[in-house]
Amino acid sequence: MGRIVVEVMPKPEILDPQGKAVAGALPRLGLTGFTSVRQGKRFELEVEGEVDDAALEQARRAAETLLSNPVIEDVVRVTAVDGES
Amino acid sequence: MGRIVVEVMPKPEILDPQGKAVAGALPRLGLTGFTSVRQGKRFELEVEGEVDDAALEQARRAAETLLSNPVIEDVVRVTAVDGES
Structure with a gap:
């Protein structure tokens, strides 16, 4: 069984x-190294x-029609993955 | 500026x-090739x-404390990316 990941x-x-x-x-968890999320x-x-x-x-x-709203979102990646991850 | 992606x-x-x-x-969009999402x-x-x-x-x-709920979610990946994607 194959798997495709869409981001x-x-x-x-x-x-x-x-x-x-x-x-x-x-920062409230002490994680201060990040500038934006x-x-x-x-x-x-x-x-x-x-x-x-x-x-x-x-x-x-x-990805372009159902999984994202092209007005406000970008499809970053569409990739096949094997097994885990 | 570096970027880390957490999935x-x-x-x-x-x-x-x-x-x-x-x-x-x-399937209502004619995309019938998928068994689960x-x-x-x-x-x-x-x-x-x-x-x-x-x-x-x-x-x-x-990722383990704030970005996921370990009772119901898995952290799939934590990776550094350069530039885009």
């Missing part, structure tokens, strides 16, 4: 309140059999 | 209603200067 992030010019909340909480989404799509070009093409279409 | 996914045994909703919507989170943490071992260690601590 989506808010566009740089878009306010990201979730990321801001995380960035504000980090942005939060996006990660999808794992399972396909039957191997990941081939057709599956990757379908995943790219899914 | 978090719901544990396999945890129900994932967002992923299920996506999986249900894909899971939705997780992707964080980008910016650090001043290069990403060194200390920054990665802080990012791992952030």
Whole structure:
């Protein structure tokens, strides 16, 4: 069984309140090394059999239409992964 | 300026209603090649200067404590990235 990972992030010019909340909480945990945080989404799509070009093409279409909102988000990566991760 | 990416996914045994909703919507868009979908989170943490071992260690601590809930989520990856992606 193959797996395709789709990564989506808010566009740089878009306010990201979730990321801001995380960035504000980090110093309270003593984690002071970070200057900013942005939060996006990660999808794992399972396909039957191997990941081939057709599956990757379908995943790219899914990423652009359903998994991201192109007005406010960028699709960062669409990649096949084998086994874990 | 360095960047660390943290990827978090719901544990396999945890129900994932967002992923299920996506999986249900894909066939309605004509994208029928997928057997299941899971939705997780992707964080980008910016650090001043290069990403060194200390920054990665802080990012791992952030991932385990603030960015994921270890009862229901797994930290899939904590990786330094250069420039884009």
